[in-house]
Amino acid sequence: MATLIGRYAPHQADSPVLEVSDVTVRYNGTLALDGVSFRLTQGEQVAVVGPNGAGKSTLFKVIAGMLHPTHGEVKVYGHGPGGHICIAYVPQRSQVDWSFPVNVADVVMMGRIGKLGLLRWPKARDWDYVRQCLEVVGMADLADRQIGELSGGQQQRVFIARALAQEAELMLMDEPLTGLDVTSQEDIFRILEELRRRHVTVMVATHDLNQAADRFDQVMLLNHRLLGLGRPGEVFTPERLLQAYGGHMRLIQTDEGLMVLNDTCCEGSTTRHGRLA
């Protein structure tokens, strides 16, 4: 109802961006999240890794205020997430209807409607803002394209532009790198750098342990319980990884470091190989 009145929760300056305390979520008797607690400060970027069904999506839903935890609480800038419109969820590409009759600028404008309010139409100023957001992600030239005509990487960037248009201060990205080629992944990493400069706090769900370790200075290891949050070297220890992945992973000690072989990927049965620094 908040939108109808146009009032949202204020931001308490001295509070962390995100504070998750002892969050437990139970779905029909099974435990999706078990006593998860952590806090993030402004501008932090965290890769969230864990096997399929570890509760990554559930955690994002609770943080975004779409799902109420069975126990525990989430605070964003000192208030419950339900009153905020500064939290953006960037969906997995597979969750979007790409044949929907909207173009790139339309999708980004959707992010503005919280700021616009009810019964107001976008003005030239709002379309300017949309254009700026598209420029940040390098998509301004394709503003008039129907979204189904874009490549996977471009589609992902449109949704990040929409989160920018929302003026989100906390972005939750669900597998933004999955299924993209290396060039498109680098585009996303460049945008993440820009978000860091803008002090946007970002959580990125990924199933690629090696990428998380190589490209993020903060990682979170999740398997219903929070198994670690910190620098990759501290979090990705053999004991914790085995705790998270169990029999689905093999760790091999080599001269160059720890080798991770896992088969938890969500696209077919490709086995992923890689090296942890």
Added chain:
Amino acid sequence: MDALLDLLLGPLSYPFMVRGLLAAATVGVVCATVGTYVVLRGMAFFGDALAHAILPGVAVGYLLGGGAQEPLFWWGMLTAVLTSVGIGALSKGEQIKEDTAIGVIFAGMFALGITLISTVRSYTVDLTHFLFGNVLGVSQRDLWLTAIFGGIVILVIVAFYKEFLVLSFDPILASTLRLPAGLLHYLLLVLIAIAIVVSLQTVGVALMVAMLVTPAATAYLLTRRLPTMMLTGAAIGAISAVSGLYFSYYVNVASGAAIVLVCTAIFVLAFLLAPGRGTLWKYLRWVNN
């Protein structure tokens, strides 16, 4: 040229034909506008079911009013709004799947309607009107009701354009923008219900879903943005309604069915010939490769 003009103007000398054409065109526009969301959200079955489910309400009005037309609109409206909200609430439960819930209610209500109407001895003519419409029987008062309620539906769709767009495209965004998603969903169901009641006399309950779905689906094949899809759908709806009615006048066939057949013919043409996306072009490209 004169012959063509005569062909077009001839029927207009009958006031009932003028009223029928105006009512049909309004229905074409209103149904296609709401129908845009019916198509995009995959609610065709819901629309069909809701149209059939208002029959018992109309039947009660018919029995209580002793065959008078006046109360039918309001009884239909009451039933449609209650049923749409009822289906919305029932399908939220986890006990039963949404399409199953709709199927059960739809057939049950429809049977109840037929049972009620069949208690009147000479029921077949009136039942036929409910099922297939009677656009030439539209009175001045019916025309006003159609225009007023149709206008309300379009005004609400325009006023909540952004919100309905987000809700249909990305419910998760609607949720993180703290839009009242449940309220908007019910509002849309009620708008569909009103559009159905407004169209009752033109096409009847049995063919109603065609007016909701076919022009909007045709527009979906021809356009790439929501506002143009709505406008194109509305134009196709109005053109089909008017030309269908002319067709039924000259060939002397059932008007509601004629309107729906024209809609369907336009859809088939778009399906085959839509620029770039039509099946014919796809086939030609395939042959050339």
